[in-house]
Amino acid sequence: MKKSYIYGKTFIKRILNHERDFTGIVLQPLFDFNEDKNLFMKLSTYFKQFSNTFQETPLILNEAIMKGIKMSNLEIPYLQAENLDISESWLRKVNLPNSNMPILHAWDTRIDFCDFTESIQIGANYCDAKVNNTIYKKANLNQIVCDPNTVFDSCIFTDGYMRGVNLAHVGFYRSILQRLDVNKTDFYFTNLEKADIRGLRNIKSSRNLHKAFLDGARMGSNEYVEIKRLKDLEDLDLPLVVGKLIPELDLEMESLVQRLGEDHEPVTFPKKPTSSTYLDDNFSFDEFIFRVAKIPNLESEVDLDEELRRDIELNF
Secondary structure (H helix, E strand, O other): OOOEEEOHHHHHHHHHOOOOEOOOEEEOOOOEOOOOHHHHHHHHHHHHHOHHHOOOOOOEOOOOEOOOOEEEEEEOOOOEOOOOEOOOOEEEEEEOOOOEOOOOEOOOOEEEOOEOOOOEOOOOEOOOOEEEOOEOOOOEOOOOEOOOOOEEEOOEOOOOEOOOOEOOOOEOOOOEOOOOEOOOOEOOOOEOOOOEOOOOEOHHHOEOHHHOEOOOOEOOHHHHHHHHHHHHHHOOOHHHHHHHHHHHHHHHHHHHHHHOOOOOOOOOOOOOOOOOOOOOOOOOHHHHHHHHOEOOOHHHOOOOHHHHHHHHHHOO
């Protein structure tokens, strides 16, 4: 596809003239949408005034390159942006609900207080990305690409999809993953410190959840039982005994569920200089899970989405 270069101010003026299709453009690198205050206010007003028209005639940025941009305080619903490159950019308070952005290139991008509710970002590249206080409710993040430098701090993924993702060493500190679909997703040393993982869907099809960093994580009985099952199986000679032990494990899990009737508040966990609070052989699993993780009663669980949303609004 032939690319066409466009200056930032020209791009804004063409939007204000009701142009919607910018397929294949190369935007002026490092362009700051907020630098020209007058032009930015016109753009912001335009998006608000014509917000009800974007579902039928969306802004199209397919195959566009917008590297290093700065954008804040804008809402663009139903954005159509397949294979959009915003690497090395900074988005703050940018709301893109119901956007279609498969194969988004967000490498080394900073994203703060944004809203991607019900967006489609299948195969997006989040390597080196730092995402803070951002909403991905009901978003499709299947097969996104992350690396150990990827951080999702205090984000909301409630009722979303994150299938087939390698989350090894990825950070989800204080994030809400309630009812997130994690089919075939790998949690090897994923940082779930103080995260809420209650109601994870397809948890038995995920991998290495028992090896995640779970300090202060909130989980229900289903998550607890699955983590314990994985830890128990890891200590067994699976080829020889798995067939005989599965029924016994099922009975054990049923008994465990019945015993998990009350909340367990975290207490100070003794740390050795050479160890961490990952699940390892230094401590028994039961000692770890009850001392470090919060195990709420699912029957009395509280949806924390609104609580976190209020926390986010206080920072606006």
